[in-house]
Amino acid sequence: MSDNVYIPKLSKIFEIKEEVTGARAIKTFRTQFVENNGFSHKCGQCAMLSVFGKGESMISISSTPLVKDYLQFSILKTGRVTSALHEMQEGDVIGVRGPYGNNFPLEKWKGKNLIFIGGGIGLAPIWSVLQTALAKKADYGKLSLFYGSRTSQDIVYKEDLKELKNDITVHLSIDQKEKEWEEYVGFVPLNVLDKKPSPKNAVAITCGPPIMIKFVIQNLEALGFKDDQIYTTVENKMKCGIGKCGRCNIGMHYVCKDGPVYSWAELKKLPQEY
């Protein structure tokens, strides 16, 4: 049974945290494999989660690989499977298969300043690599984070972000003015342009809605970042996770297997179909 790539491993949800409520609800789940048959992952990789009776959905693993005893997934309630996940309780069992895809080249980035730029639920794929770099802070230069959400109510990892401010520079933003909001008001790409991070010895890692990524990259280029200094993650609809079901491809690349992590230098060469 173990060599069948389509068979998920049963995993217990032992902790659920409500990050955001309302129409665009986000919850963070921590899971542990029921049997001793789990896997270890790398930063940026994804896993296929099963709610039996509803189906499967590909979700990025937001916990750092340095944490060995659980996997963390932050999930926006959108479709059939993610809505079913939002109905689940602590103690419920789901299926998990993976890990899938490539990873952020953290080794290659040693000694460099890392600028993380996230929007909305796009902080989740970044979180794993951010936490890993933070744990090995001495290996890297300056770490900083830009994070924006629609409103102050839509911010994920609220408490963690507060704590993070003690360790690294955090630039928060919301799209429109709110009472008592003291940080930047406006879209993430504009916040980046406003704070002008230096491209010198730096790598920028961005994830968020496609339209945000597009303008973040444009603005980073304007600030002098080269194509191989910008990294992003791509997502597409997926079913198999292993490059066979045929729908997540961008040109000859299957995002599930050859992605989701791309430098802008690599992504630029592929057809713009994502």
Added chain:
Amino acid sequence: MEKILTKKSFPNWIAKLATVQIYAPVVKDDLWSYEVVDAAGITTEYTNAIQSPKKIIFPQRELFLEFSHNDNGSPEIRELLPEDKESIIFGIRPCDAKGVSHMDKVFGGDFEDSYYWKRRNQVTLVGVGCNTPPSPNCFCTSVDGSPFSHEGLDVLLTDMGDNYYVQTFTKKGDKLVNMSKGLFAAPKPKEKADLESLHKDAETKLPRHLKDTKKIPPKLKGLFDSEIWDDESMSCIRCGICTYLCPTCHCFDISDEITSHSPLEGKRVRTWDNCQFPDFTMHSSGHNPRPDKASRLRQRIMHKFQYFVEIYNNYQCVGCGRCISKCPVGIDIIQVLEKVRDHV
């Protein structure tokens, strides 16, 4: 090995083979179709079947696993692999067999597909070459194939008039001949020479041709934003028949089917899916990377003639002509590819 089997001895050989399940072309609802047959139902006189026998190895719907909730409300799952059952596909055309060898590449690699290989390893492919083209839209010789190609085949039969010239290419194929050794004779030099000229002759009879196919993959690279896709997809009605009938198309969906809600019971199934359907790539947010007919036709053509070539160094098209013959609005892949090739 190479052997001669007289047409008189043919039924005796088939009777021997029939100890395992045999799929062969039979007329069903007025169309040739690969079905389970008994020895008496087997013929080598048929045009190409409406569907390739791909469905025998990669069924249109197949079970992956069963799930249910135990008394504690926790899910339990049980893997559902295909049964242990050997079979023979008799009379597969060389193009369709080549399609199987392309599918082998997709379902192999870093992640072997257990369901596909369980079926694939238990099936022996006995091909019947094409003395005359079985379809008015055959173009195998334009996509590195031929009417007597043995790629993917265990055994190839050539109709020599009174005899069949039998060639085997694998241990599985040898086994089928060795089961009835007494029925086969060694070919004489003249028969060998006749075989060669018959094969050569057959290659000249193809009804359709695509010239300079090699020029197409590099050409496609520059045509991502071409108007060709809008023009050629205008008449498409998104029925998806082109990919459902294709012997190389492998795209699929995985979904859960529930048979009981309380307690929960159901099955996870794989079904064929189709790149010509809008929701094939649609994100749950509503965003769709291939939002229109043009981008979906482009995907079909580019997958077959650029991406697959880049990954596996083969066209993902074997020239069977089914997508041309059965397209309800007359989209002709040869004509589309000619426009690509000649685009300036």
